[in-house]
Amino acid sequence: MARPELSIGEVLQLLQAEFSDVTISKIRFLEAEGLVTPARTASGYRKFAAADVERLRYVLTAQRDQYLPLKVIKEHLGALDRGLRPAAGGPPIAPSTTDAGPAADDFGATGTDLSLTxxxxxxxxxxxxxxxxxxxxxxxxxxxxxxxxxxxxxxxxxxxxxxxxxxxxxxxxxxxxxxxxxxxxxxxxxxxxxxxxxxxxxxxxxxxxxxxxxxxxxx
Amino acid sequence: MARPELSIGEVLQLLQAEFSDVTISKIRFLEAEGLVTPARTASGYRKFAAADVERLRYVLTAQRDQYLPLKVIKEHLGALDRGLRPAAGGPPIAPSTTDAGPAADDFGATGTDLSLTxxxxxxxxxxxxxxxxxxxxxxxxxxxxxxxxxxxxxxxxxxxxxxxxxxxxxxxxxxxxxxxxxxxxxxxxxxxxxxxxxxxxxxxxxxxxxxxxxxxxxx
DNA sequence: ACCGGACCTCAACCGCTGGTAGAGGGTTGA
DNA sequence: TCAACCCTCTACCAGCGGTTGAGGTCCGGT
The missing domain is CATH 1.10.1660 (Multidrug-efflux Transporter Regulator; Chain: A; Domain 2)
Known part of the structure; x- marks a missing residue:
């Protein structure tokens, strides 16, 4: 219970098991792109909670298995954050297509269903x-x-x-x-x-x- | 009876209805990449059969709706050619139509002024x-x-x-x-x-x- | 016979994505 | 105090997916 958060190096160790091409610089890059936002210590060190690691795993999976561009992955994450629960489909969780965002309008496999108030x-x-x-x-x-x-x-x-x-x-x-x-x-x-x-x-x-x-x- | 096949310009007109960002040079590029192989006239003009156009449609759809890289699309096409049904996540060949897309829209392009017998x-x-x-x-x-x-x-x-x-x-x-x-x-x-x-x-x-x-x- | 427009090839160039490299410097813990 | 680790920032890079343009050919209409 001492420290539930991980340093960037520890995260790297964790993820490299599953994604051999992840690097420290890549993780930092993904933060710069707004795909993950770990907390910081007083001195500025990143500290990753389990949820951050999960998010990274999602990003890396979507990249590797679905070839999605980061821009799109980011939208999906944003949709998830806003509580828009997709119905079925992709990897960890399903991607969302409809937003004000870019195209994705087929009737097919990626059938995604939002549920909005x-x-x-x-x-x-x-x-x-x-x-x-x-x-x-x-x-x-x-x-x-x-x-x-x-x-x-x-x-x-x-x-x-x-x-x-x-x-x-x-x-x-x-x-x-x-x-x-x-x-x-x-x-x-x-x-x-x-x-x-x-x-x-x-x-x-x-x-x-x-x-x-x-x-x-x-x- | 003269000509069941279409010239590259005619193909362009056809496809622009559905994909507003297709160009002649893009079609030629896709051929250079081996994604489509239209026949040629004696003098070297490309002539596209219906199947070639269908193939292009598949490529453009996969690009637009699934963000697949050409390399991957090529593999899928290769698999289809070899009679394999595409496995996970690929659209058979009947994907989307009008896209609810970014900026450009289907009807914006040049008028479809083919004139066919x-x-x-x-x-x-x-x-x-x-x-x-x-x-x-x-x-x-x-x-x-x-x-x-x-x-x-x-x-x-x-x-x-x-x-x-x-x-x-x-x-x-x-x-x-x-x-x-x-x-x-x-x-x-x-x-x-x-x-x-x-x-x-x-x-x-x-x-x-x-x-x-x-x-x-x-x- | 000629002209304009559509087509050809080939090589050079381009913007964007998805990072990497490394200089310069602070932090931590044994 | 020192090594290992972390920070930021700027510069650079490779590959992808095309575009551009020069230079030339082909073809239908007059």
């Missing part, structure tokens, strides 16, 4: 509760109990941007209808459970939709 | 003239005079893939309706000429559509 959703999408309420009233966003999924962020963000063009939630109802029909068609084929096939099919139909819109846009 | 379209998409006729009869593909645009290839390809699931052109009419309505809404705001705004708006609505479908997919 109303307040979190509004904050993440940068919209007012009034807009959210309106979106809900038109069925564009639906809560599962008290929680919203990650896609709701995108819906809310886009709706907000569209309103700058004078397009309001009530104009968007047909989108809801179209999406429902689309999903209905998919479920007719694959059944009511989500499978790989469901996702493949969804990717296809969305691609179809996109191509159709493009083809009908004025030249 | 019926035969070329069928060859490029790998579909029968019968299927094409059916798609036309349901208004999913329309010819401008005797020629088809680049999006028609995507529509035809997707329709072909969907038919493997028992989904036939007549089931796809609602997609046409939805796309028409969507474009109508956009034109109401931006007028009947194609402008940057048109494209921005289209990118937004397609993103909305995608998010809605995702959100309504079975959990």
């Amino acid at each position: 109303k307040a979190e959703l509004c904050a993440a999408a940068g919209v007012s509760t009034a807009l959210l309420a309106e979106l809900e009233s038109h069925g564009l966003i639906v809560a599962d109990g008290k929680h919203y999924g990650g896609d709701a962020i995108v819906v809310a963000q886009v709706a907000a941007e569209l309103s700058a063009y004078g397009i309001e939630p009530r104009h968007l109802r047909p989108f809801r209808t179209a999406a429902d029909r689309e999903v209905g068609l998919i479920e007719q084929v694959t059944g009511p459970r989500r499978t790989d096939q469901t996702q493949e099919l969804a990717a296809l139909t969305v691609r179809l939709h996109t191509a159709l819109v493009r083809s009908r846009l004025p030249r | 019926k035969a070329e379209l069928c060859a490029a998409a790998g579909v029968s003239t019968a299927l094409l006729a059916e798609l036309e009869s349901h208004g999913l593909i329309v010819a401008d005079g005797k020629h088809y645009g680049g999006d028609a290839i995507v529509v035809a390809q997707v329709a072909a893939e969907l038919s493997a699931y028992g989904i036939e052109p007549r089931h796809l009419r609602p997609f046409r309706t939805a796309a028409d309505r969507e474009v109508g809404l956009i034109e109401q705001v931006t007028g009947p000429r194609r402008t940057d705004q048109t494209q921005e708006l289209a990118a937004l609505t397609v993103r909305l559509h995608t998010a809605l479908v995702r959100s309504r997919l079975p959990r």
